Amino acid sequence: MLAQRPTLADLAGQQWDLIVVGGGITGAGVLLEAARQGRKALLLEQRDFAWGTSSRSSKMVHGGLRYIAQGDVRLTRDALRERERLLRDLPGLVERATYLFPLRKGRFPGRWPMTAVLSLYDFLAGIRDHRFLSRKELLRRVPGLDDTGLSGAMSYTDALTDDCRLVIRCLLEAARAGGQSLNYARVTGTRRDDGVTRVLVRDEVAGEEGELSAPVVINATGAWANRLGDDNGQGPRIRPLRGSHLFVDPQRLPVDDCLTVMHPRDGRPVFVFPWEGVTCVGTTDLDHGDDLDLEASASGAEVDYLLELVNGQFPAARLTRDDVLSTMAGVRPVIASGDGKDPSKERRDHAVWERDGLVTVSGGKLTTFRLIALDALAAAGLLDPRSARRARRSNAPLFRPLPEAPPQVDAFLHGAQDDDALLRWVLRNEAVVHLDDLLLRRTRLGLLRRDGGEGLAERLRHLSAELLGWDDTRWGQEWARYQDLRARFYGVPPVERAAA
Numbered sequence: 212m213l214a215q216r217p218t219l220a221d222l223a224g225q226q227w228d229l230i231v232v233g234g235g236i237t238g239a240g241v242l243l244e245a246a247r248q249g250r251k252a253l254l255l256e257q258r259d260f261a262w263g264t265s266s267r268s269s270k271m272v273h274g275g276l277r278y279i280a281q282g283d284v285r286l287t288r289d290a291l292r293e294r295e296r297l298l299r300d301l302p303g304l305v306e307r308a309t310y311l312f313p314l315r316k317g318r319f320p321g322r323w324p325m326t327a328v329l330s331l332y333d334f335l336a337g338i339r340d341h342r343f344l345s346r347k348e349l350l351r352r353v354p355g356l357d358d359t360g361l362s363g364a365m366s367y368t369d370a371l372t373d374d375c376r377l378v379i380r381c382l383l384e385a386a387r388a389g390g391q392s393l394n395y396a397r398v399t400g401t402r403r404d405d406g407v408t409r410v411l412v413r414d415e416v417a418g419e420e421g422e423l424s425a426p427v428v429i430n431a432t433g434a435w436a437n438r439l440g441d442d443n444g445q446g447p448r449i450r451p452l453r454g455s456h457l458f459v460d461p462q463r464l465p466v467d468d469c470l471t472v473m474h475p476r477d478g479r480p481v482f483v484f485p486w487e488g489v490t491c492v493g494t495t496d497l498d499h500g501d502d503l504d505l506e507a508s509a510s511g512a513e514v515d516y517l518l519e520l521v522n523g524q525f526p527a528a529r530l531t532r533d534d535v536l537s538t539m540a541g542v543r544p545v546i547a548s549g550d551g552k553d554p555s556k557e558r559r560d561h562a563v564w565e566r567d568g569l570v571t572v573s574g575g576k577l578t579t580f581r582l583i584a585l586d587a588l589a590a591a592g593l594l595d596p597r598s599a600r601r602a603r604r605s606n607a608p609l610f611r612p613l614p615e616a617p618p619q620v621d622a623f624l625h626g627a628q629d630d631d632a633l634l635r636w637v638l639r640n641e642a643v644v645h646l647d648d649l650l651l652r653r654t655r656l657g658l659l660r661r662d663g664g665e666g667l668a669e670r671l672r673h674l675s676a677e678l679l680g681w682d683d684t685r686w687g688q689e690w691a692r693y694q695d696l697r698a699r700f701y702g703v704p705p706v707e708r709a710a711a
Contacts, residue, residue: 235264252391310367464528538701
């Protein structure tokens with residue numbers, strides 16, 4: 212699995228066909244596909260696996276209705292086909308969910324335009340899953356929803372997942388096929404020499420530096436893509452866009468289905484949906500101008516924006532900041548169109564470009580990570596065009612059951628994240644280096660509990676001593692580090708006062 216942490220000296224002594232930089236879903240997908248093709252591949256991640264965008268998405272494996280509206284039928288088709296594959300291959304981790312789109316009189320879109328779009332949506336997915344709900348049935352399923360002008364809703368299905376667990380699952384599957392991965396391994400530079408790309412790496416855990424080499428390196432660092440190597444401005448520009456979410460006490464905002472509702476301020480679609488035993492509200496879509504080396508965090512204005520939406524759609528709820536358990540913000544690596552358009556109208560295609568043995572891939576959607584990986588491998592010369600086409604069309608299973616794993620590992624966790632069997636598995640097999648790896652990513656205990664997991668501290672202290680060898684001093688350091696990170700980047704920011 213991912214338990215044994217290799218040293219840079221061990222890695223430098225091996226001949227690599229490929230080095231992947233970036234441990235989000237794109238990099239994990241590249242590693243998995245390369246390992247499945249028999250390539251000797253290594254992945255390096257500067258922080259923890261899925262630390263960036265891939266633990267902070269909207270948790271949706273979907274085709275994207277708005278991409279049809281934008282005329283991007285191909286992207287929607289590819290995403291829907293991959294959605295169906297993941298639903299088949301990862302039952303429990305990827306789960307079909309009902310989505311409801313409330314319809315209101317005099318507002319666009321109406322019932323028949325939505326029926327046309329959803330008919331195409333289902334056709335592209337190869338299913339038929341949409342229908343109209345009457346006003347009465349909608350209010351029965353979503354009590355408390357504002358009934359002003361309500362005429363009913365369109366019902367359809369997409370899927371939900373835990374994005375970080377999906378990344379880890381890819382890395383575990385890649386390891387079974389011979390791929391290796393190392394977190395907290397910062398790539399500080401690359402250089403090309405006699406047909407080989409040399410990668411300078413610093414192991415942030417061991418405090419060591421080393422040099423690794425491979426004929427080709429794939430840069431899958433997402434929003435950080437333009438930092439690695441020097442493409443002299445020849446590659447596309449990455450437009451970092453921040454999306455923030457609220458996790459809300461489900462007793463204050465209970466929902467059983469995923470609602471797609473329009474924000475009264477700007478008409479943007481926002482989701483309100485059940486996830487891991489809480490209610491999630493999001494997302495925003497803003498240009499992110501902060502330092503990418505700092506964890507992204509929701510602003511006070513974004514919290515106000517999302518609470519405004521909820522209280523407009525559920526007027527009796529009267530949610531306040533006190534009802535918010537935690538916040539989560541991520542930075543999407545969107546390929547900029549260059550015309551200064553609204554962030555929500557930027558296309559979500561991915562791009563692949565190459566210079567001097569460094570292949571860079573960025574952009575795209577969580578759902579289509581496998582197709583993005585195949586495009587990157589083809590650009591790197593590790594898949595010929597015929598093999599790439601065959602792999603795209605293949606319907607072979609991508610994942611196999613994990614041996615000796617507790618059932619919760621490959622299933623939607625539904626509040627069982629503090630189960631001792633699961634915690635032991637994660638600590639033994641999933642490369643936990645810091646306590647925040649465990650509480651914010653491998654499990655979501657730090658996000659889903661009002662106390663941030665404080666009630667589990669004593670259990671976690673004993674488990675980390677037994678399985679990771681942490682003494683009391685190390686535990687104290689890790690607990691202080693975790694509490695600081697959670698308060699600064701996952702807490703509820705204060706109200707932002709307007710300038711006088």
